[in-house]
Amino acid sequence: MSAAHSLLSARGLGYEAGGRWLLRNVDIDLHAGEIVTVIGPNGAGKTTLLRLLLGLIKPSAGRVERRQGSTVGYLPQRFDADPSLPLSVRGFLALPKPRPSAALRESLAEVGVAHLLDAPLQSLSGGETQRVLLARALLREPDLLVLDEPAQAVDFSGQAELYELIARTRDARGCGVLIVSHDLHLVMASTDTVLCLNQHICCAGKPEAVERHPEYLKLFGTAAEALAIYQHEHDHHHDLEGKPVPDA
Amino acid sequence: MPELLDDFFFRALLAAVGIALVAGPLGCFIVWRRMAYFGDTLAHSALLGVALGVLLGIEPVFGVAATVIVLALLLVALQQQRQIATDTLLGILAHSGLALGLVALSFLPQVRVDLLSYLFGDVLAVGKAELLQVYLGGMVALVALMAVWRPLLTATLHEELARAEGIAVLRVRLVFMLTIAIVIAVAMKIVGILLITSLLILPAATARLFARSPEAMALIAAGLAALAAVLGLLGSLNFDTPAGPSIIVAAAILFSAGLVLKPLRGD
Numbered sequence: 001m002s003a004a005h006s007l008l009s010a011r012g013l014g015y016e017a018g019g020r021w022l023l024r025n026v027d028i029d030l031h032a033g034e035i036v037t038v039i040g041p042n043g044a045g046k047t048t049l050l051r052l053l054l055g056l057i058k059p060s061a062g063r064v065e066r067r068q069g070s071t072v073g074y075l076p077q078r079f080d081a082d083p084s085l086p087l088s089v090r091g092f093l094a095l096p097k098p099r100p101s102a103a104l105r106e107s108l109a110e111v112g113v114a115h116l117l118d119a120p121l122q123s124l125s126g127g128e129t130q131r132v133l134l135a136r137a138l139l140r141e142p143d144l145l146v147l148d149e150p151a152q153a154v155d156f157s158g159q160a161e162l163y164e165l166i167a168r169t170r171d172a173r174g175c176g177v178l179i180v181s182h183d184l185h186l187v188m189a190s191t192d193t194v195l196c197l198n199q200h201i202c203c204a205g206k207p208e209a210v211e212r213h214p215e216y217l218k219l220f221g222t223a224a225e226a227l228a229i230y231q232h233e234h235d236h237h238h239d240l241e242g243k244p245v246p247d248a
Numbered sequence: 249m250p251e252l253l254d255d256f257f258f259r260a261l262l263a264a265v266g267i268a269l270v271a272g273p274l275g276c277f278i279v280w281r282r283m284a285y286f287g288d289t290l291a292h293s294a295l296l297g298v299a300l301g302v303l304l305g306i307e308p309v310f311g312v313a314a315t316v317i318v319l320a321l322l323l324v325a326l327q328q329q330r331q332i333a334t335d336t337l338l339g340i341l342a343h344s345g346l347a348l349g350l351v352a353l354s355f356l357p358q359v360r361v362d363l364l365s366y367l368f369g370d371v372l373a374v375g376k377a378e379l380l381q382v383y384l385g386g387m388v389a390l391v392a393l394m395a396v397w398r399p400l401l402t403a404t405l406h407e408e409l410a411r412a413e414g415i416a417v418l419r420v421r422l423v424f425m426l427t428i429a430i431v432i433a434v435a436m437k438i439v440g441i442l443l444i445t446s447l448l449i450l451p452a453a454t455a456r457l458f459a460r461s462p463e464a465m466a467l468i469a470a471g472l473a474a475l476a477a478v479l480g481l482l483g484s485l486n487f488d489t490p491a492g493p494s495i496i497v498a499a500a501i502l503f504s505a506g507l508v509l510k511p512l513r514g515d
Contacts, residue, residue, distance in 0.1 A: 054412045074412035081405055085280045086459045095405070096398040096415060120460075140413070 006031050007067050007144050007176040008053060014061030015048050022048050024200050026062070032143065035170055035177040035190060040197035041219065046180045047077070049197065050148055053178070070144055073137025073175075077148040079129055081121040089116050089124070093136050107135040111165060126153025130162060138169065145169070145177045163190070253379075256372055257485065263374045263382045264477035264495060267435045268447070270386040272470030273393055274431055275448035276455070276462065277424065280404050284449050285335065286323070289342035291432050291444040293319045295349025298366055298436075302356055309381055309433045316429040319345065346441075369440030369492030371481070378437055385434035389427040396420045401462055439492040450499035451476060457510040472502055 006029040013026040023045040030036050040046050051057045053064055054074060066072075081087060093104045108114045111131040116124065124132060130150055137145060147166065151159040167190040170177050179191075194210045196202045202215040210216050252258045278287050294312045301311025319341060326337050353361050365373065374382075393400075399420045403410040411417050435444045451473035452465070459465030479502075480495030487494075 051408075054408075056408055056411055072412055072414070074409055076406055076409050076412075079406055079409070082280055082282070084282075084456055085404065086456065086461060086465055087405075088461065091461055092405070096402040096410070096413075098398075146412070 010064045012062030013059050016060040026201055030176045032176050033174045034192045036193045037179045037191040038195045038197050039181055044198045050180050071140050071142045073140050073142030073145045075133045075147040075150055083122050087121045088118050089132050092121050107139045111135045127158040142175050145175050147179045259374050259379055260371045263379050264371055264438055265474045266382045266386050267438050268473035268477040269470050270390045271447045272451045272473040273466035275452035276466045276469050278448050279452045285338045288445040289338045290316045291441050292342040293345030294432055294436050294441050296345050299349050299352035313429045313433040316432050320425045367440050367442050369438050371438045371491045382434045385430045389430045392423050392427045396423045443492055443496050446496045450503050454503045454506040457506045
Protein backbone atom coordinates (compact mmCIF):
# COMPACT_ATOMS: atom_id res chain seq x y z
CA MET A 1 0.00 0.00 0.00
CA SER A 2 1.75 3.13 -1.13
CA ALA A 3 0.93 6.68 -2.12
CA ALA A 4 1.12 5.64 -5.77
CA HIS A 5 -2.02 3.51 -5.56
CA SER A 6 -4.00 5.65 -3.20
CA LEU A 7 -7.17 7.58 -3.96
CA LEU A 8 -6.02 10.37 -1.75
CA SER A 9 -2.66 11.03 -0.23
CA ALA A 10 -1.20 13.89 1.74
CA ARG A 11 2.40 14.42 2.75
CA GLY A 12 3.73 16.83 5.36
CA LEU A 13 0.42 18.68 5.40
CA GLY A 14 0.37 21.83 7.52
CA TYR A 15 -1.98 24.76 7.94
CA GLU A 16 -1.16 28.06 9.56
CA ALA A 17 -3.65 30.79 10.44
CA GLY A 18 -2.89 33.99 12.31
CA GLY A 19 0.65 32.88 13.13
CA ARG A 20 -0.53 29.65 14.70
CA TRP A 21 -0.16 26.18 13.23
CA LEU A 22 -3.55 24.46 13.38
CA LEU A 23 -2.12 21.37 11.74
CA ARG A 24 1.39 20.18 11.23
CA ASN A 25 3.14 17.40 9.42
CA VAL A 26 0.14 15.24 8.62
CA ASP A 27 0.52 12.24 6.32
CA ILE A 28 -2.53 10.38 5.08
CA ASP A 29 -3.15 7.64 2.54
CA LEU A 30 -6.59 6.45 1.60
CA HIS A 31 -7.16 3.55 -0.77
CA ALA A 32 -10.20 2.25 -2.59
CA GLY A 33 -12.37 0.10 -0.33
CA GLU A 34 -10.73 1.43 2.81
CA ILE A 35 -12.42 3.25 5.69
CA VAL A 36 -10.21 5.75 7.49
CA THR A 37 -11.56 7.49 10.56
CA VAL A 38 -9.97 10.64 11.96
CA ILE A 39 -10.70 11.14 15.64
CA GLY A 40 -9.53 13.87 17.93
CA PRO A 41 -10.76 16.24 20.61
CA ASN A 42 -12.48 19.52 19.73
CA GLY A 43 -9.96 21.95 18.29
CA ALA A 44 -7.66 19.18 17.10
CA GLY A 45 -7.89 20.45 13.53
CA LYS A 46 -10.16 17.71 12.17
CA THR A 47 -12.33 19.98 10.06
CA THR A 48 -9.27 21.91 8.87
CA LEU A 49 -7.72 18.63 7.76
CA LEU A 50 -10.89 17.68 5.93
CA ARG A 51 -11.09 21.04 4.17
CA LEU A 52 -7.44 20.72 3.12
CA LEU A 53 -8.03 17.22 1.76
CA LEU A 54 -11.11 18.39 -0.16
CA GLY A 55 -9.17 21.27 -1.64
CA LEU A 56 -11.43 23.89 -0.03
CA ILE A 57 -8.41 25.63 1.52
CA LYS A 58 -4.76 25.70 0.47
CA PRO A 59 -2.15 24.07 2.71
CA SER A 60 0.58 26.26 4.21
CA ALA A 61 2.93 23.31 3.96
CA GLY A 62 2.99 19.96 2.23
CA ARG A 63 0.65 18.80 -0.49
CA VAL A 64 -2.48 16.81 -1.22
CA GLU A 65 -2.81 14.51 -4.20
CA ARG A 66 -6.04 13.01 -5.37
CA ARG A 67 -6.23 10.36 -8.02
CA GLN A 68 -6.93 12.02 -11.35
CA GLY A 69 -10.52 11.87 -12.47
CA SER A 70 -11.78 10.59 -9.14
CA THR A 71 -15.21 11.71 -7.97
CA VAL A 72 -15.83 12.93 -4.45
CA GLY A 73 -19.03 12.55 -2.48
CA TYR A 74 -19.09 14.90 0.49
CA LEU A 75 -21.40 14.99 3.51
CA PRO A 76 -20.90 18.29 5.33
CA GLN A 77 -21.29 18.48 9.07
CA ARG A 78 -24.16 20.95 8.91
CA PHE A 79 -26.73 21.24 6.19
CA ASP A 80 -29.63 23.61 6.79
CA ALA A 81 -31.56 24.53 3.68
CA ASP A 82 -32.75 28.13 3.90
CA PRO A 83 -36.55 28.11 4.42
CA SER A 84 -36.92 30.79 1.75
CA LEU A 85 -35.86 28.25 -0.86
CA PRO A 86 -38.70 25.85 -1.73
CA LEU A 87 -36.96 22.60 -2.61
CA SER A 88 -38.04 18.97 -2.38
CA VAL A 89 -35.70 16.05 -1.83
CA ARG A 90 -36.33 15.20 -5.50
CA GLY A 91 -35.18 18.65 -6.58
CA PHE A 92 -32.13 18.50 -4.30
CA LEU A 93 -31.02 15.11 -5.63
CA ALA A 94 -31.21 16.49 -9.17
CA LEU A 95 -28.71 19.25 -8.37
CA PRO A 96 -26.51 20.18 -10.02
CA LYS A 97 -27.19 17.48 -12.63
CA PRO A 98 -30.71 16.44 -13.69
CA ARG A 99 -31.24 12.69 -13.36
CA PRO A 100 -34.09 10.31 -14.21
CA SER A 101 -36.70 9.76 -11.51
CA ALA A 102 -35.92 6.04 -11.34
CA ALA A 103 -32.29 6.76 -10.40
CA LEU A 104 -33.38 9.19 -7.68
CA ARG A 105 -35.81 6.65 -6.26
CA GLU A 106 -33.21 3.90 -6.34
CA SER A 107 -30.61 5.95 -4.49
CA LEU A 108 -33.10 6.90 -1.76
CA ALA A 109 -34.14 3.25 -1.42
CA GLU A 110 -30.49 2.27 -1.03
CA VAL A 111 -30.23 4.42 2.10
CA GLY A 112 -33.70 3.45 3.34
CA VAL A 113 -35.66 6.67 2.84
CA ALA A 114 -37.55 6.05 -0.44
CA HIS A 115 -40.67 7.62 1.09
CA LEU A 116 -38.99 11.04 1.31
CA LEU A 117 -38.75 11.67 -2.45
CA ASP A 118 -41.27 14.51 -2.48
CA ALA A 119 -40.75 15.81 1.06
CA PRO A 120 -39.61 19.43 1.40
CA LEU A 121 -35.93 19.56 2.29
CA GLN A 122 -36.65 21.72 5.35
CA SER A 123 -38.97 19.10 6.87
CA LEU A 124 -36.27 16.43 7.30
CA SER A 125 -34.90 15.35 10.67
CA GLY A 126 -31.15 15.22 11.30
CA GLY A 127 -30.94 11.53 10.50
CA GLU A 128 -33.10 11.85 7.38
CA THR A 129 -30.94 14.74 6.17
CA GLN A 130 -27.79 12.64 6.53
CA ARG A 131 -29.40 9.81 4.57
CA VAL A 132 -30.58 12.13 1.81
CA LEU A 133 -27.09 13.68 1.64
CA LEU A 134 -25.66 10.16 1.38
CA ALA A 135 -28.15 9.25 -1.37
CA ARG A 136 -27.15 12.37 -3.30
CA ALA A 137 -23.46 11.57 -2.84
CA LEU A 138 -24.06 8.01 -4.09
CA LEU A 139 -25.78 9.32 -7.22
CA ARG A 140 -22.43 10.80 -8.16
CA GLU A 141 -20.93 7.29 -8.02
CA PRO A 142 -18.09 8.52 -5.85
CA ASP A 143 -14.65 6.96 -5.67
CA LEU A 144 -14.16 8.74 -2.40
CA LEU A 145 -16.78 9.41 0.25
CA VAL A 146 -15.94 12.12 2.80
CA LEU A 147 -18.11 12.51 5.90
CA ASP A 148 -17.72 15.27 8.48
CA GLU A 149 -19.18 14.20 11.85
CA PRO A 150 -21.98 12.27 10.13
CA ALA A 151 -23.61 11.14 13.36
CA GLN A 152 -23.71 14.49 15.12
CA ALA A 153 -27.31 15.40 14.29
CA VAL A 154 -28.55 11.83 14.66
CA ASP A 155 -30.04 10.32 17.80
CA PHE A 156 -28.14 7.53 19.48
CA SER A 157 -30.01 4.56 18.02
CA GLY A 158 -29.72 6.12 14.58
CA GLN A 159 -25.96 6.49 14.88
CA ALA A 160 -25.12 2.80 14.81
CA GLU A 161 -27.50 2.35 11.90
CA LEU A 162 -25.86 5.20 10.00
CA TYR A 163 -22.39 3.73 10.46
CA GLU A 164 -23.65 0.35 9.37
CA LEU A 165 -25.06 1.99 6.26
CA ILE A 166 -21.72 3.63 5.51
CA ALA A 167 -19.92 0.30 5.91
CA ARG A 168 -22.46 -1.42 3.63
CA THR A 169 -21.96 1.31 1.05
CA ARG A 170 -18.22 0.74 1.12
CA ASP A 171 -18.73 -3.01 0.70
CA ALA A 172 -21.19 -2.58 -2.16
CA ARG A 173 -19.39 0.18 -4.03
CA GLY A 174 -15.77 -0.37 -3.11
CA CYS A 175 -15.21 3.33 -2.61
CA GLY A 176 -12.74 4.81 -0.15
CA VAL A 177 -14.33 6.41 2.92
CA LEU A 178 -12.93 9.16 5.09
CA ILE A 179 -14.82 9.95 8.30
CA VAL A 180 -14.15 12.67 10.82
CA SER A 181 -15.54 12.24 14.31
CA HIS A 182 -15.01 13.63 17.77
CA ASP A 183 -16.94 10.85 19.42
CA LEU A 184 -14.79 7.92 20.44
CA HIS A 185 -17.73 5.61 20.93
CA LEU A 186 -18.57 5.85 17.28
CA VAL A 187 -15.29 4.56 15.95
CA MET A 188 -16.81 1.49 14.50
CA ALA A 189 -15.48 -1.99 14.10
CA SER A 190 -15.46 -1.70 10.32
CA THR A 191 -12.91 1.11 10.32
CA ASP A 192 -9.67 -0.08 8.79
CA THR A 193 -7.47 2.72 10.04
CA VAL A 194 -7.92 5.19 12.84
CA LEU A 195 -5.93 8.42 12.82
CA CYS A 196 -5.73 10.08 16.17
CA LEU A 197 -5.31 13.78 15.54
CA ASN A 198 -4.31 16.63 17.81
CA GLN A 199 -2.71 19.25 15.58
CA HIS A 200 -0.48 16.43 14.39
CA ILE A 201 -1.08 12.72 14.05
CA CYS A 202 -0.53 11.27 17.53
CA CYS A 203 -0.94 7.70 16.45
CA ALA A 204 -2.45 5.70 13.65
CA GLY A 205 -3.33 2.12 12.93
CA LYS A 206 -6.07 -0.43 13.35
CA PRO A 207 -8.67 0.51 15.98
CA GLU A 208 -7.44 -2.21 18.37
CA ALA A 209 -3.86 -1.00 18.10
CA VAL A 210 -4.67 2.68 18.48
CA GLU A 211 -6.73 2.21 21.60
CA ARG A 212 -3.69 0.79 23.40
CA HIS A 213 -1.30 3.42 22.13
CA PRO A 214 0.16 5.56 24.96
CA GLU A 215 -0.29 8.77 22.91
CA TYR A 216 -3.93 7.94 22.47
CA LEU A 217 -4.44 7.20 26.15
CA LYS A 218 -2.68 10.45 27.04
CA LEU A 219 -4.92 12.40 24.72
CA PHE A 220 -8.23 10.94 25.71
CA GLY A 221 -7.59 9.77 29.27
CA THR A 222 -10.65 8.25 30.84
CA ALA A 223 -12.73 8.58 27.72
CA ALA A 224 -10.31 6.16 26.09
CA GLU A 225 -11.28 3.48 28.55
CA ALA A 226 -14.86 3.85 27.47
CA LEU A 227 -13.80 3.06 23.94
CA ALA A 228 -11.88 0.04 25.16
CA ILE A 229 -15.02 -1.20 26.87
CA TYR A 230 -17.04 -0.54 23.76
CA GLN A 231 -14.54 -2.51 21.67
CA HIS A 232 -14.46 -5.20 24.34
CA GLU A 233 -18.15 -5.72 24.00
CA HIS A 234 -18.29 -5.59 20.28
CA ASP A 235 -15.25 -6.94 18.53
CA HIS A 236 -14.19 -9.95 20.53
CA HIS A 237 -15.30 -12.41 23.12
CA HIS A 238 -13.30 -14.42 25.64
CA ASP A 239 -12.40 -18.06 25.55
CA LEU A 240 -12.60 -20.36 28.58
CA GLU A 241 -9.22 -19.21 29.86
CA GLY A 242 -10.27 -15.58 29.59
CA LYS A 243 -8.13 -14.73 26.60
CA PRO A 244 -9.75 -12.35 24.09
CA VAL A 245 -10.73 -13.92 20.79
CA PRO A 246 -11.76 -11.73 17.85
CA ASP A 247 -15.33 -12.14 16.70
CA ALA A 248 -15.63 -14.13 13.49
CA MET B 249 -46.44 48.18 -33.67
CA PRO B 250 -44.04 50.97 -34.82
CA GLU B 251 -46.77 53.55 -34.18
CA LEU B 252 -47.38 52.06 -30.76
CA LEU B 253 -43.69 52.54 -29.94
CA ASP B 254 -44.21 56.24 -30.53
CA ASP B 255 -46.59 56.28 -27.61
CA PHE B 256 -44.73 57.16 -24.41
CA PHE B 257 -47.05 55.09 -22.24
CA PHE B 258 -46.69 51.99 -24.36
CA ARG B 259 -42.89 52.35 -24.27
CA ALA B 260 -43.07 52.70 -20.50
CA LEU B 261 -45.18 49.54 -20.24
CA LEU B 262 -42.78 47.58 -22.44
CA ALA B 263 -39.74 48.79 -20.49
CA ALA B 264 -41.25 48.11 -17.07
CA VAL B 265 -42.50 44.65 -18.03
CA GLY B 266 -39.14 43.84 -19.63
CA ILE B 267 -37.22 44.70 -16.48
CA ALA B 268 -39.79 42.91 -14.32
CA LEU B 269 -39.35 39.64 -16.21
CA VAL B 270 -35.67 39.45 -15.24
CA ALA B 271 -36.07 41.10 -11.81
CA GLY B 272 -38.37 38.26 -10.67
CA PRO B 273 -35.95 35.32 -11.13
CA LEU B 274 -32.89 37.36 -10.11
CA GLY B 275 -34.76 38.53 -7.02
CA CYS B 276 -35.33 34.91 -6.01
CA PHE B 277 -31.59 34.39 -5.70
CA ILE B 278 -31.29 37.66 -3.78
CA VAL B 279 -33.88 36.31 -1.34
CA TRP B 280 -32.40 32.80 -1.12
CA ARG B 281 -28.89 34.10 -0.59
CA ARG B 282 -30.06 36.75 1.91
CA MET B 283 -28.57 39.51 -0.16
CA ALA B 284 -31.30 42.16 0.02
CA TYR B 285 -28.97 44.69 1.64
CA PHE B 286 -26.18 43.71 -0.67
CA GLY B 287 -28.38 44.56 -3.67
CA ASP B 288 -29.44 47.79 -2.00
CA THR B 289 -25.83 48.79 -1.45
CA LEU B 290 -24.93 48.15 -5.07
CA ALA B 291 -27.98 50.10 -6.23
CA HIS B 292 -27.08 53.08 -4.04
CA SER B 293 -23.64 53.23 -5.58
CA ALA B 294 -25.20 53.46 -9.03
CA LEU B 295 -25.40 57.25 -8.71
CA LEU B 296 -21.62 57.35 -8.50
CA GLY B 297 -21.65 55.37 -11.73
CA VAL B 298 -23.88 57.99 -13.35
CA ALA B 299 -21.41 60.71 -12.33
CA LEU B 300 -18.51 58.65 -13.65
CA GLY B 301 -20.32 58.07 -16.91
CA VAL B 302 -20.91 61.80 -17.36
CA LEU B 303 -17.31 62.57 -16.39
CA LEU B 304 -15.87 60.08 -18.87
CA GLY B 305 -18.39 60.98 -21.53
CA ILE B 306 -19.84 57.48 -21.81
CA GLU B 307 -23.39 56.23 -21.51
CA PRO B 308 -24.49 56.31 -17.83
CA VAL B 309 -25.60 52.67 -18.17
CA PHE B 310 -22.01 51.56 -18.69
CA GLY B 311 -20.72 53.81 -15.91
CA VAL B 312 -23.28 52.28 -13.55
CA ALA B 313 -22.56 48.68 -14.55
CA ALA B 314 -18.82 49.22 -14.11
CA THR B 315 -19.21 50.93 -10.72
CA VAL B 316 -21.53 48.23 -9.43
CA ILE B 317 -19.11 45.47 -10.47
CA VAL B 318 -16.15 47.24 -8.83
CA LEU B 319 -18.17 47.77 -5.66
CA ALA B 320 -19.30 44.14 -5.58
CA LEU B 321 -15.68 43.00 -5.85
CA LEU B 322 -14.64 45.49 -3.16
CA LEU B 323 -17.32 44.11 -0.86
CA VAL B 324 -16.22 40.53 -1.39
CA ALA B 325 -12.62 41.57 -0.64
CA LEU B 326 -13.63 43.50 2.48
CA GLN B 327 -15.63 40.54 3.74
CA GLN B 328 -12.40 38.54 4.05
CA GLN B 329 -11.57 40.43 7.25
CA ARG B 330 -13.48 39.90 10.47
CA GLN B 331 -13.15 43.11 12.42
CA ILE B 332 -16.09 44.86 10.75
CA ALA B 333 -19.31 42.90 10.20
CA THR B 334 -20.97 42.65 6.82
CA ASP B 335 -24.03 44.73 7.71
CA THR B 336 -21.79 47.58 8.84
CA LEU B 337 -19.76 47.30 5.64
CA LEU B 338 -22.93 47.38 3.56
CA GLY B 339 -24.15 50.48 5.38
CA ILE B 340 -20.82 52.20 4.89
CA LEU B 341 -20.58 51.41 1.21
CA ALA B 342 -24.24 52.12 0.41
CA HIS B 343 -24.30 55.58 1.84
CA SER B 344 -20.73 56.50 0.99
CA GLY B 345 -21.51 55.49 -2.58
CA LEU B 346 -24.70 57.53 -2.69
CA ALA B 347 -23.09 60.57 -1.02
CA LEU B 348 -20.04 60.35 -3.25
CA GLY B 349 -22.33 60.21 -6.27
CA LEU B 350 -24.25 63.30 -5.15
CA VAL B 351 -21.04 65.21 -4.43
CA ALA B 352 -19.46 64.13 -7.72
CA LEU B 353 -22.53 65.29 -9.66
CA SER B 354 -22.37 68.71 -7.97
CA PHE B 355 -18.86 69.11 -9.38
CA LEU B 356 -20.30 68.89 -12.85
CA PRO B 357 -22.37 72.06 -13.04
CA GLN B 358 -22.07 72.23 -16.82
CA VAL B 359 -24.07 69.01 -17.10
CA ARG B 360 -27.71 69.07 -16.21
CA VAL B 361 -28.51 65.82 -14.48
CA ASP B 362 -32.06 65.19 -13.43
CA LEU B 363 -31.30 63.77 -10.00
CA LEU B 364 -34.85 62.82 -9.18
CA SER B 365 -35.16 60.72 -12.32
CA TYR B 366 -32.19 58.66 -11.19
CA LEU B 367 -33.33 58.32 -7.60
CA PHE B 368 -36.97 57.46 -8.30
CA GLY B 369 -36.94 56.48 -11.95
CA ASP B 370 -38.51 58.11 -14.97
CA VAL B 371 -40.09 55.30 -16.88
CA LEU B 372 -42.54 57.58 -18.69
CA ALA B 373 -39.59 59.32 -20.34
CA VAL B 374 -38.06 56.11 -21.69
CA GLY B 375 -37.06 56.54 -25.33
CA LYS B 376 -36.63 53.91 -28.02
CA ALA B 377 -32.87 53.68 -27.43
CA GLU B 378 -33.37 53.09 -23.71
CA LEU B 379 -36.05 50.54 -24.46
CA LEU B 380 -33.50 48.70 -26.56
CA GLN B 381 -31.03 48.90 -23.64
CA VAL B 382 -33.57 47.38 -21.29
CA TYR B 383 -34.32 44.46 -23.59
CA LEU B 384 -30.72 43.80 -24.59
CA GLY B 385 -29.49 44.08 -21.00
CA GLY B 386 -32.42 42.08 -19.66
CA MET B 387 -31.87 39.35 -22.24
CA VAL B 388 -28.15 39.06 -21.43
CA ALA B 389 -28.91 38.96 -17.69
CA LEU B 390 -31.61 36.33 -18.11
CA VAL B 391 -29.48 34.10 -20.34
CA ALA B 392 -26.53 34.42 -17.92
CA LEU B 393 -28.74 33.54 -14.96
CA MET B 394 -30.16 30.51 -16.75
CA ALA B 395 -26.67 29.37 -17.72
CA VAL B 396 -25.53 29.24 -14.08
CA TRP B 397 -28.91 28.27 -12.59
CA ARG B 398 -28.11 24.78 -11.34
CA PRO B 399 -24.56 25.37 -10.07
CA LEU B 400 -25.64 28.66 -8.49
CA LEU B 401 -28.57 26.93 -6.79
CA THR B 402 -26.25 24.21 -5.49
CA ALA B 403 -23.80 26.79 -4.17
CA THR B 404 -26.69 28.72 -2.61
CA LEU B 405 -27.73 25.61 -0.68
CA HIS B 406 -24.23 24.81 0.57
CA GLU B 407 -21.19 26.55 -0.83
CA GLU B 408 -18.57 24.11 0.47
CA LEU B 409 -20.55 21.14 -0.77
CA ALA B 410 -20.66 22.70 -4.23
CA ARG B 411 -16.94 23.42 -4.15
CA ALA B 412 -16.05 19.94 -2.88
CA GLU B 413 -18.01 18.52 -5.80
CA GLY B 414 -15.97 20.53 -8.25
CA ILE B 415 -18.33 23.38 -9.09
CA ALA B 416 -16.39 26.53 -10.00
CA VAL B 417 -18.24 28.54 -7.36
CA LEU B 418 -16.16 31.68 -7.78
CA ARG B 419 -16.90 31.85 -11.50
CA VAL B 420 -20.59 31.18 -10.95
CA ARG B 421 -20.74 33.93 -8.34
CA LEU B 422 -19.02 36.37 -10.66
CA VAL B 423 -21.62 35.68 -13.36
CA PHE B 424 -24.32 36.24 -10.74
CA MET B 425 -22.75 39.57 -9.69
CA LEU B 426 -22.58 40.56 -13.34
CA THR B 427 -26.30 39.91 -13.83
CA ILE B 428 -27.06 42.01 -10.73
CA ALA B 429 -24.89 44.81 -12.14
CA ILE B 430 -26.65 44.70 -15.52
CA VAL B 431 -30.12 44.64 -13.98
CA ILE B 432 -29.32 47.56 -11.67
CA ALA B 433 -27.91 49.52 -14.60
CA VAL B 434 -31.00 49.10 -16.78
CA ALA B 435 -33.58 49.17 -13.98
CA MET B 436 -32.28 52.50 -12.69
CA LYS B 437 -34.21 54.43 -15.34
CA ILE B 438 -37.41 52.52 -14.63
CA VAL B 439 -37.89 52.42 -10.86
CA GLY B 440 -34.91 54.46 -9.68
CA ILE B 441 -31.87 53.72 -7.56
CA LEU B 442 -33.70 53.82 -4.26
CA LEU B 443 -36.41 51.35 -5.27
CA ILE B 444 -34.57 48.75 -7.38
CA THR B 445 -34.11 46.30 -4.51
CA SER B 446 -37.82 46.24 -3.75
CA LEU B 447 -38.60 45.36 -7.37
CA LEU B 448 -36.18 42.45 -6.91
CA ILE B 449 -37.33 41.11 -3.55
CA LEU B 450 -41.06 41.92 -3.32
CA PRO B 451 -42.24 39.66 -6.19
CA ALA B 452 -39.80 36.92 -5.09
CA ALA B 453 -41.05 37.04 -1.49
CA THR B 454 -44.66 36.91 -2.73
CA ALA B 455 -43.84 33.98 -5.01
CA ARG B 456 -42.34 32.06 -2.05
CA LEU B 457 -45.82 31.81 -0.54
CA PHE B 458 -47.08 29.81 -3.50
CA ALA B 459 -44.06 28.02 -4.98
CA ARG B 460 -42.97 24.45 -4.36
CA SER B 461 -39.82 24.45 -6.42
CA PRO B 462 -37.13 27.04 -7.16
CA GLU B 463 -38.08 27.16 -10.82
CA ALA B 464 -41.76 27.69 -10.02
CA MET B 465 -40.80 30.46 -7.61
CA ALA B 466 -38.75 32.20 -10.33
CA LEU B 467 -41.59 31.99 -12.88
CA ILE B 468 -44.23 33.18 -10.42
CA ALA B 469 -41.94 36.03 -9.35
CA ALA B 470 -41.46 37.08 -12.98
CA GLY B 471 -45.23 37.05 -13.51
CA LEU B 472 -45.94 38.98 -10.32
CA ALA B 473 -43.26 41.58 -11.13
CA ALA B 474 -44.74 42.08 -14.60
CA LEU B 475 -48.23 42.36 -13.10
CA ALA B 476 -46.96 44.94 -10.61
CA ALA B 477 -45.36 46.89 -13.47
CA VAL B 478 -48.61 47.00 -15.45
CA LEU B 479 -50.81 47.77 -12.42
CA GLY B 480 -48.38 50.40 -11.16
CA LEU B 481 -48.21 52.19 -14.50
CA LEU B 482 -51.98 52.11 -14.97
CA GLY B 483 -52.38 53.45 -11.44
CA SER B 484 -49.83 56.15 -12.10
CA LEU B 485 -51.74 57.19 -15.24
CA ASN B 486 -55.08 57.16 -13.41
CA PHE B 487 -54.12 58.89 -10.21
CA ASP B 488 -51.28 60.98 -11.59
CA THR B 489 -48.77 59.46 -9.19
CA PRO B 490 -45.02 58.97 -9.83
CA ALA B 491 -44.53 55.86 -11.97
CA GLY B 492 -41.59 54.11 -10.26
CA PRO B 493 -42.98 54.31 -6.73
CA SER B 494 -46.43 53.29 -8.05
CA ILE B 495 -44.95 50.06 -9.44
CA ILE B 496 -43.40 49.27 -6.05
CA VAL B 497 -46.67 50.09 -4.27
CA ALA B 498 -48.44 47.66 -6.63
CA ALA B 499 -45.83 44.99 -5.81
CA ALA B 500 -46.34 45.63 -2.09
CA ILE B 501 -50.11 45.31 -2.50
CA LEU B 502 -49.61 41.99 -4.30
CA PHE B 503 -47.42 40.82 -1.42
CA SER B 504 -50.08 41.80 1.12
CA ALA B 505 -52.74 40.03 -0.94
CA GLY B 506 -50.50 36.97 -1.03
CA LEU B 507 -50.22 37.06 2.76
CA VAL B 508 -53.99 37.11 3.06
CA LEU B 509 -54.39 34.15 0.70
CA LYS B 510 -51.49 32.19 2.15
CA PRO B 511 -50.55 33.34 5.63
CA LEU B 512 -46.87 32.83 6.56
CA ARG B 513 -46.31 29.59 8.36
CA GLY B 514 -43.95 28.80 11.17
CA ASP B 515 -41.59 25.81 11.49
